Amino acid sequence: MKFFIQTWGCQMNDHDGEKLSGLLMAEGFQAVDSVEQADLVMLNTCSIREKAVHKVYSELGRLREEKQRRPLLVGVTGCLAQQEQAALFKRAPHVDFVLGTMALKQLPRLVAEAQAGRTRVMDTGEYPDNHLFPPAVTRRRDLAKALVTITEGCNHACTYCIVPTTRGAERHRPCGDILAEVHGLVASGYREVELLGQNVNSYSGGCTFAELLERVSEVDGLEWLRFTTSHPMNFTRELARVLVTNSKVAPFLHLPLQSGSDQVLKRMLREYTVADYLERIGFLGEGRARMALSTDFIVGFPGETDQDFEATLRVLDEVAFDGSFSFIYSPRPGTPSLRLKDDLPMAVKSERLMRLQRRQTELTQASNERFVGRQVPVRVETRGPTQHGWWLARSGEWKTVHLMVGPGRELPFGELVQARVTMASPHFLGAVLD
Numbered sequence: 001m002k003f004f005i006q007t008w009g010c011q012m013n014d015h016d017g018e019k020l021s022g023l024l025m026a027e028g029f030q031a032v033d034s035v036e037q038a039d040l041v042m043l044n045t046c047s048i049r050e051k052a053v054h055k056v057y058s059e060l061g062r063l064r065e066e067k068q069r070r071p072l073l074v075g076v077t078g079c080l081a082q083q084e085q086a087a088l089f090k091r092a093p094h095v096d097f098v099l100g101t102m103a104l105k106q107l108p109r110l111v112a113e114a115q116a117g118r119t120r121v122m123d124t125g126e127y128p129d130n131h132l133f134p135p136a137v138t139r140r141r142d143l144a145k146a147l148v149t150i151t152e153g154c155n156h157a158c159t160y161c162i163v164p165t166t167r168g169a170e171r172h173r174p175c176g177d178i179l180a181e182v183h184g185l186v187a188s189g190y191r192e193v194e195l196l197g198q199n200v201n202s203y204s205g206g207c208t209f210a211e212l213l214e215r216v217s218e219v220d221g222l223e224w225l226r227f228t229t230s231h232p233m234n235f236t237r238e239l240a241r242v243l244v245t246n247s248k249v250a251p252f253l254h255l256p257l258q259s260g261s262d263q264v265l266k267r268m269l270r271e272y273t274v275a276d277y278l279e280r281i282g283f284l285g286e287g288r289a290r291m292a293l294s295t296d297f298i299v300g301f302p303g304e305t306d307q308d309f310e311a312t313l314r315v316l317d318e319v320a321f322d323g324s325f326s327f328i329y330s331p332r333p334g335t336p337s338l339r340l341k342d343d344l345p346m347a348v349k350s351e352r353l354m355r356l357q358r359r360q361t362e363l364t365q366a367s368n369e370r371f372v373g374r375q376v377p378v379r380v381e382t383r384g385p386t387q388h389g390w391w392l393a394r395s396g397e398w399k400t401v402h403l404m405v406g407p408g409r410e411l412p413f414g415e416l417v418q419a420r421v422t423m424a425s426p427h428f429l430g431a432v433l434d
């Protein structure tokens with residue numbers, strides 16, 4: 001039996017895909033690289049915005065045709081599976097099984113039942129030990145950096161967000177388990193680890209998140225430690241101190257702001273004001289200058305006025321984010337923001353998004369230019385797509401670096417090398433090996 005998993009969404013979903021692969025490989029299944037080669041296709045889905053859901057249904061349409069031509073098992077996992085549950089079978093009757101985000105270990109059973117000819121097999125239960133997944137089973141795809149779940153679920157209740165529904169309430173992995181996994185990863189050659197959670201800094205598996213970072217950073221042989229994602233209200237002084245003083249913690253912070261207007265933040269139930277957010281950034285002190293800071297914005301939230309949006313642009317400039325992800329508000333089923341009046345024309349929302357993104361491009365260009373002439377350590381990720389002698393690498397600040405080494409030269413995957421930055425664009429740094 002050959003399988004193919006297509007994954008959308010965040011790092012957590014990516015990592016779930018690695019866990020699901022491992023479960024199937026432990027059963028003797030073989031991983032392949034395309035739908036065409038596979039007997040079993042799983043769509044590991046995201047439902048954060050309507051667009052993400054469209055992609056899933058359009059892929060399901062393609063799979064229906066494939067299934068008419070030959071025997072094929074089709075499974076849906078991830079956040080859309082958890083959200084839609086049995087309704088998925090109604091909209092896509094050719095789906096053989098649906099597996100929720102909190103029932104990963106049930107996959108072999110579901111596949112066996114579907115293979116035995118049962119239809120509409122489903123498990124979207126909330127298994128309390130889902131976050132205690134055996135690391136030895138996981139089959140990692142990323143050679144440079146290992147993803148490690150520390151907490152699953154979210155206890156916040158942002159009014160626009162589907163994640164508390166699709167991922168449930170917070171569950172934290174014990175600190176000792178996490179340390180054991182990181183020790184194992186380093187022993188098997190990984191030099192960089194990214195700790196994952198919908199909200200990592202509310203971690204409470206026996207110590208605080210700041211303490212966890214310190215402990216993990218003490219693992220011999222580990223070079224860089226990253227984490228994603230943080231909520232501003234759980235961003236403590238202690239965490240800021242670790243971030244700026246611990247040399248193994250990569251100098252990068254992604255701290256989603258969403259809006260620069262207090263009225264909008266209130267309707268989003270983000271639990272902070274703009275002043276609170278700026279105070280948290282202030283915790284970084286002078287260390288801030290040595291780091292890169294990124295954020296998320298939602299544009300066109302119900303009731304967002306011109307003044308609200310201008311306030312967002314002002315905060316964008318004031319913080320001078322090194323990068324940001326911005327999205328037009330997308331109404332999600334069952335979320336409280338559906339009850340808010342949303343009468344802003346889409347053209348206005350799109351115009352705002354474009355203005356914000358244009359300004360961010362300028363800020364990112366300025367941020368990148370500061371690197372020109374500097375020597376920076378970067379981790380080699382992959383060969384460049386054109387094979388014309390450049391390689392893709394990543395700096396501690398999460399900058400994409402194009403390393404020009406000339407044709408024919410091989411670089412060591414996953415290793416740190418010293419690069420000298422020679423040029424900056426808004427999307428990457430150009431560098432040579434020092």
Ligand code: SAH
Pocket residue numbers: 048049160161162163198199229230231256258296297298327328329330331332
């Ligand atoms: N746990 C993370 C967010 C995960 S979702 C946090 O709280 O920071 C990633 C981003 O998607 C969010 O930060 C938000 O900017 C965006 N997002 C979430 N729901 C959305 C929606 N309904 N419409 C548009 N963007 C949304």
Ligand code: SF4
Pocket residue numbers: 154155156157158161162163164198199231
């Ligand atoms: Fe969603 Fe808010 Fe939780 Fe982030 S903190 S996952 S935006 S509810």
Ligand code: F3S
Pocket residue numbers: 008009010011012013045046047048078079162163166167
């Ligand atoms: Fe998407 Fe679920 Fe992640 S909705 S962003 S895959 S937590």
